[in-house]
Amino acid sequence: MRGIGGAIRLGKLFGIEIGLDYSWFIIFLFLTITLGYSWHHYWPSSAASWIFGFITSIIFFSSILAHELAHSLVSQRYGIPVKSITLFIFGGVARITREPPRPGVEFKMAIAGPLSSLGIGVFFGLLTVASSGGFSQAWDFARGAIDPPSPIALMFLWLAYINVLLALFNMIPGFPLDGGRVFRSLIWAVTGSYGRATRIAYIGGRTVAYLFMAGGVLAIFMLDFWFNGLWFIFIGWILHTAAQGSYRQAKLRLALEPFTAAELMTRDYPSVPRGLSLDQLIENYFLHTGRRYFLVTEEGKLEGIVTLSHVEHVPRERRQMTTVAQVMTPAEKLPTASPGDSAAAVLEKMEEEEIEQMPVVSESRVIGVIGREELKHFIRIRTDYR
Ligand SMILES: [Zn+2]
Known part of the structure; x- marks a missing residue:
């Protein structure tokens, strides 16, 4: 599930960007209030009950993060990069842009999440036992036969319950839930x-x-x-x-899958020289052609790419003295495709890098461009006329 707009970056874990989507704050607030409210008579003061509602929510969302991390770490182990993990209103989502190469890899990637939730659930179950003064008392408490032995035990029990529930829900064999992916990997095998x-x-x-x-x-x-x-x-x-x-x-x-980059690329890619001023670029190229990007080339050699957003960052009065070379993304930072690459791999790479087009380069000369939209369009036409 993509569709994630603005997110707040928290930092990196195992090389993966961790973020909070704005929608996450709604669910976090909702959960904190619900827990704080429903536990208020077990705590000595209402402040204590709100604090524990807050702490429980934090631990709950950390468990969700651990679930997503479990998927991601297995994925990374098999060489599939993970861009980010974002917590949002429906839980967590790890951005794994590539599909697993083999059914065995998909199986391990998919099952890792529910297994980690189950493990966390069992861990909090043990803490519930420890904080209730023994197994039989914890059992009576869990089935509602006696009052909570302590408010802390109540918190542990809820965390145990919710994590086991999370594991079970995710194992429902409805693709793309984890259980559905396990199911697919089995049929695939x-x-x-x-x-x-x-x-x-x-x-x-x-x-x-x-x-x-x-x-x-x-x-x-x-x-x-x-x-x-x-x-x-x-x-x-x-x-x-x-x-x-x-x-x-x-x-x-x-x-x-059956096509190479060379077969699906556009040969008449738009290009500009590196010395061109931004004024001219806008007047004679962007406005004239309606295109959103130009490759910067020097005698066929790729120097970089310039897009409208590069230009927008330069104040109007400075555009006359600024050249394309000063604002472009240079070729070293530009992901490129080789003519023999599979078109499917090129699309995955574009999605990974979040770019719209990729130059196809052969012996350091640009021979064409592949655009994300063009690939999708090509497939639409092919499937419509078959
Ligand atoms: Zn999962």
Whole structure:
């Protein structure tokens, strides 16, 4: 699931950027208030209950971070880079831009998350036992037979419960949930076909989504559980959207696989010389052609790329004296493709680097450009006319 706009950076863990999406604050506040409110009679003061609501929320979201880190570390171990982990209103999301190369890798990557949640759940379960004064007392407390032995035990029990629930929910075989990915990796291993496995997993994912929605409708009309019903319908809708998005991505990869960069690139790429002033660049190139970027070349050799956003950063009055070479992204910092690279790999790289186009370079000369939109357009036409 992408669709993440602004995020606050927290720093790096294992080389992975950790961030908080703005929407996360809503759920964090909601959880803190809910926990603070529902526990208030177990604490000596209401301040204590709010503080523990806050601390519990922090630990809960750290467990979600650990879940995403577990996916990411396995992924990195197999050479698949992880750009970032972001906490947002529906939990956490790790940006792993490449699909796993083999079913075994996908299986390990997918199962790592739920296993870590389960481990964290068991850990807090043990803390619950320790803080309740023994196993039998903790059990009576957990099933509601006695009052909480201590407010701390209540906090541990909730964290144990929620993490086990998280592990179970994620193991539902609805692609792209973790369980759905485990399911896909198994079909992939059996059939040997990534494409067929993805199709079947997608049907499974949609089915699970519809079951959630149907369950929600039933809960509303048969049981009059409005809140839970609406919640189930909402989860179903989210799952459906996620399944569709992941399937589209996988289909794109499959469709691009047989082609090389050279076959799908545009040969008449737009280029400008490095000495051109920004004034001229805007007047004679950007405004004239309506293009959003130009390669900077010198006798066919790639020097860099210049886009509208490079130009926007330069004040109007200085554009006449500033040259393209001064503002462009230089070639050393520019990811490029070789003519023989697979188009699918090129698209993945563009998504990883968050760039819209990539020059195709052969023996340090530009021979064409591949654009993200053009690739998608190409596939659309191909699938429409087949
Ligand atoms: Zn997961």
